[in-house]
Every structure is written in structure tokens, then in C-alpha cells.
Amino acid sequence: MEEVKGRLQDNTAIITLTGRIDSSNAAQVEEEIFRLLSDGEIGSLCIDMQGLEFISSSGLRILLKLRKIYGDYRLTDVGPDIYEVLHMTGFTELMTVEKAYRRVSVDGCEVVGEGANGTVYRIDGDNVVKVYKDANALDEIQKERELARLALVLGIPTAISYDVVRVGDSYGSVFEMLDARSFSKILAEHPEKMDWCVKEYVDLLKKIHRTVVPAGKLPDMRRVAISWAEFVQDYLPEEPGRKLLQLVRAVPKSNHMLHGDYHTKNLELTGDEVLLIDMDTLATGHPVFELASMFNAFVGFGEYDNGQTKRFLGFDRPVALEFWRKSLAAYLGTEDEDRIRAVENKARVVGYTRLIRRSIRRGGLEDTERNAEIELWKSELLELLDKVDDLTFLPNEIRVEATRQNLGPVMEFLCAHLEQAGCSMKSQTELELAVEEIFINIANYAYSPGTGEADIHIEIEGDPKQAVITLRDQGVPYNPLEREDPDVTLSAEERGIGGLGIFLTRKTMDELYYEYRDGSNILTMKKRI
Numbered sequence: 001m002e003e004v005k006g007r008l009q010d011n012t013a014i015i016t017l018t019g020r021i022d023s024s025n026a027a028q029v030e031e032e033i034f035r036l037l038s039d040g041e042i043g044s045l046c047i048d049m050q051g052l053e054f055i056s057s058s059g060l061r062i063l064l065k066l067r068k069i070y071g072d073y074r075l076t077d078v079g080p081d082i083y084e085v086l087h088m089t090g091f092t093e094l095m096t097v098e099k100a101y102r103r104v105s106v107d108g109c110e111v112v113g114e115g116a117n118g119t120v121y122r123i124d125g126d127n128v129v130k131v132y133k134d135a136n137a138l139d140e141i142q143k144e145r146e147l148a149r150l151a152l153v154l155g156i157p158t159a160i161s162y163d164v165v166r167v168g169d170s171y172g173s174v175f176e177m178l179d180a181r182s183f184s185k186i187l188a189e190h191p192e193k194m195d196w197c198v199k200e201y202v203d204l205l206k207k208i209h210r211t212v213v214p215a216g217k218l219p220d221m222r223r224v225a226i227s228w229a230e231f232v233q234d235y236l237p238e239e240p241g242r243k244l245l246q247l248v249r250a251v252p253k254s255n256h257m258l259h260g261d262y263h264t265k266n267l268e269l270t271g272d273e274v275l276l277i278d279m280d281t282l283a284t285g286h287p288v289f290e291l292a293s294m295f296n297a298f299v300g301f302g303e304y305d306n307g308q309t310k311r312f313l314g315f316d317r318p319v320a321l322e323f324w325r326k327s328l329a330a331y332l333g334t335e336d337e338d339r340i341r342a343v344e345n346k347a348r349v350v351g352y353t354r355l356i357r358r359s360i361r362r363g364g365l366e367d368t369e370r371n372a373e374i375e376l377w378k379s380e381l382l383e384l385l386d387k388v389d390d391l392t393f394l395p396n397e398i399r400v401e402a403t404r405q406n407l408g409p410v411m412e413f414l415c416a417h418l419e420q421a422g423c424s425m426k427s428q429t430e431l432e433l434a435v436e437e438i439f440i441n442i443a444n445y446a447y448s449p450g451t452g453e454a455d456i457h458i459e460i461e462g463d464p465k466q467a468v469i470t471l472r473d474q475g476v477p478y479n480p481l482e483r484e485d486p487d488v489t490l491s492a493e494e495r496g497i498g499g500l501g502i503f504l505t506r507k508t509m510d511e512l513y514y515e516y517r518d519g520s521n522i523l524t525m526k527k528r529i
Helices: 026-037 057-070 080-088 138-153 183-189 191-210 221-233 238-249 287-298 307-313 317-332 337-361 368-385 404-420 425-446 500-508
Strands: 003-009 012-021 044-055 074-078 096-099 110-114 118-122 127-132 163-167 170-176 267-270 273-276 397-401 453-461 466-473 511-517 520-528
Touching: 003 026, 012 026, 012 057, 026 057, 044 057, 044 080, 074 080, 080 096, 127 163, 138 170, 183 191, 183 267, 183 317, 191 267, 191 273, 191 287, 191 317, 191 397, 221 238, 221 287, 221 337, 238 337, 238 368, 287 307, 287 317, 287 337, 307 317, 317 337, 337 368, 397 404, 404 425, 404 453, 404 466, 425 453, 425 466, 425 500, 425 520
Parallel strands: 012 044, 044 074, 074 096
Antiparallel strands: 003 012, 110 118, 118 127, 127 170, 163 170, 267 273, 397 453, 453 466, 466 520, 511 520
16 A cells, blocks of 8 residues: 655655555555645655555656656665666666665674764674764765775775665665774773784874875865864964964875874774774875874873773773873884974874864853863963974885885985984985985895885984984895995906995994895894984
8 A cells, every 4th residue: 555755854855655656546646745745845855765665657757747846856765676667767867866775783783993973883793884973974975985995996904885774764884894803992802912903003004194195086184174273273362373373284285195083993903904994084184183183082082081081992091091102102113202292292282273173163162071171172282382383293214116216205205304313414424325225226126127115214213313224125035235345455447346335335334234024125224323
């Protein structure tokens, strides 16, 4: 038996059809539809076909008549049999037709992760579903699937949704993730695995930040952060507010990838593979914006109410603080507390700006407890603005294609670090000579006749300071230090070709050693600067 119901939602008329529509009842169905549509002002029309079992040509004529009056309206929750009829008759080209989605229940299901826009549940041994907080999330789901595909193409390990389902009144994306466990759960249940989690977490973070994204593919986080600063400026004294906006505006543009919500609930261990989830926050920009988000997740968000940390991340605040500090040190490649604190303060400036804006926009000023929280963040931010004069910092590692043409970027990276560390001109010249020699050897021979990549890592450590520079490639195993030194007493005509660059490197470095490990040639040089 057919049934026609109607309701108005946000100026959209929603007509629900169930049962059958054929020549015996089409006239009555049409009459009832138009009666329902005459009850109020209509901005748009949606026909919900979830319960419709059959439609004949008489029913299709009703749909055409509605189109003449209301234009391109939507048919939603269309079952497979009805969809086939609409497709064969060309209706899928005339109007927006949305197929029905399989329904999934998450009642009693384990929560395996949670992000800003949804919660991930395990629905069986092989699959999880991310349920979106926004009930009208289809566009959001499509966007996230496209971003995840982009990330995967660019080499970032992430899960790709293979199905979209209905979960209650919202939608969900289904992923195949065997025995997935979030890093939050691992840390909560196995605190002894802290160092393993830090290493995997930071290795993936560096991979993300090394990834160059084609122009226009992702939002620019710098522009977003400027909007945060513009908002918060109105809630600060004039001079600190002006300085905050200047600092954010001075951060250079970058086309390197950021995740945007990089915390332990968004990393999943499935089998022996670490996968990144919640890809709808992907952007491009300077890593200070990523570190700010990380600081908020592990520190800032629970600074006023320490219980927030456990409620959000699933483990106690001391674990969160330890994880943050170890991750930041590993990311920066140093145990120097002054450098770690300096970079953390830069991240805190952006982090507090975001937290203050977020809370004010959600009515925090009207709530006593939340207003006190805002005041705490403001006091921290104002103190930081007295001593932070720049939000940028140098990454301590780059990866480039090992070609002679990329020597320029390698030397720029090296010189920037050495100049920032106050390296003497003599030591800088000798380090440039050594790095150039090793890099050109990699470019010429490591992957011949093809090409591959080289990693250059630099740390400034100790007192007195020394530069520790590591060059790594995955080319053919080769230890350049085993090469015999050239006889420098011979004339140029009598000497053999090659070997002089390695000879000079040996003579100018304080320490120089090679190892072949995990399929990589690794050459490390140390020199006081």
C-alpha cells in the first residue's frame, strides 16, 4: 500500500514515498504530493524513496511534472531496483539521484579512534566505520575520500574508504583495517611501548612534512592561521595583538603537506602497518602549524582541566606530556633543551591562538569555567609574545632526488643550519666541501644508471658545539672510506683519477664513519664549529 508523507526542514520540502506507485494509484499519489507542497514556502524539494518498492511509467510522469515546477530536485535513498528503472529511463541524467545506503549499527561497538569530525568504531574483525558528527556529511565524506587518495598517491600510508553507509541519522565511511589499534590505545594499555610509539609517530610525521603537494590541491594553513590571529587580536591588548598578527603573517608560505590533526587517536596500527586516518584536515604550510595542533592535543587542551587529556586521548596527562616532549625532541633531532623549548614556544603561540578563538566562538566567555580557561590561555599567550619574535624554525632533515642538479638545495639547507648555529667561516667551508663530495658521489654512483633519493640530516649538539651530519641513500652498498688515499706527493699527471674529495673529507672532519644498515648506506661526519 502506498503512503505519502511530507515535512519541511530548513526550507526544504521532504516528501517520503513508500510502497508502490503504478497506474492504479498514481493520480491519488500526485494529488497528495501537491497538497503537501501547498502547505508552505518551499526553497528546495527532496523526495525520500527509502521505502518505495516499485514505480511504473505513471509514477515517472509525476516526477517529470515536479521537475517542471521545482527544477533540479533530489531523489534520495533510492533502492537498487528503483535506481535501475531511473537509470534506464534517463532520469539519473535529469535530476540528482542518490542511491540508498546500507545501514550499520554501532551499538556496543568498540571505539578505536576519534577526530574533530567523527568517531571510528570497529564493526567486525576486519572493518571499522567512521561516523560523522554532521548528519549531512555526504559532501564531507566525498572530500575526505579525495584527500585520502591524494595522500596515498603522494606516498602517505592511509586507509581508503570502500563503502558509505547510514548510521542512525548520520553517515559513515567503512574501511578495512584488520585488528586496528590506535596509538592512544597502545599507550594506555602498554606504556612500556612509549619509545616505539614515538619513533613510528615521528617517522610518519617527517614523511608527511617532506611531501610536496601540487599547487591548489590542499588548503593553505597559513591563511587559516592568519584568520585565527585576526579574531584573537580583538581580545588582546593593542600591542600584543598587533605583534601576534605580524608573527603569523611573517610565516612563509609552503607547499609541504600537513595533517592538521596529528595525534595518537589518528594513527592506527593494523597488522604491522601504521596508517593515518581522519584525512579531512589535510593542508599545506610550515610545520609550526602542525606542532601547534599537536601541542593543543597533548598539552594545551587539558591545561586548565587536566581530566580533559584522559577524556580526549584515553591516557593520563603525565603520559601525554612525556609523549609530547619525546616526540618534539625526536622530530627536531636534538636533546638540547633550549632548542626544544624555543620551538615549543613558537608552537604554543599558534596553539593558544587557536584554542582561544575556538572557545570564544563556542560561547566560552558566557560560561564561568570556560572563561577562566580562556583567561589562562590568554595569560600564557601574552607571556610568550614578550619573548617570541619569530614563529619559524629549520627542519633538521631533507630528502631530495640524488642528482647533481639538487646540490644547490642541499647546500642551502646545510648553510642555513650552520649560520643559525654561529659556525665559523673556516668550519662552514670545510663542512660544505665534505657534504658536496659525499652527495655528488651518491648522485653519480649510488643508483646508476637510474636515480634514487638521498636524506641529509644535521644536528647541532654539545658544548663546545659540533655539527653532526648524516647522509643516507638506498643505493648499491659502498663504503667510500675504504678507498685508498691518493698520493699527494705525485704530480697531477702521475696521480690516478678520483679520491681527492674523500681524502679532503678525512682530513677536515673530526670524526667520519660509515655503516650499511637496513638496506641503506649511512655516512656520518662530525666537526666542531
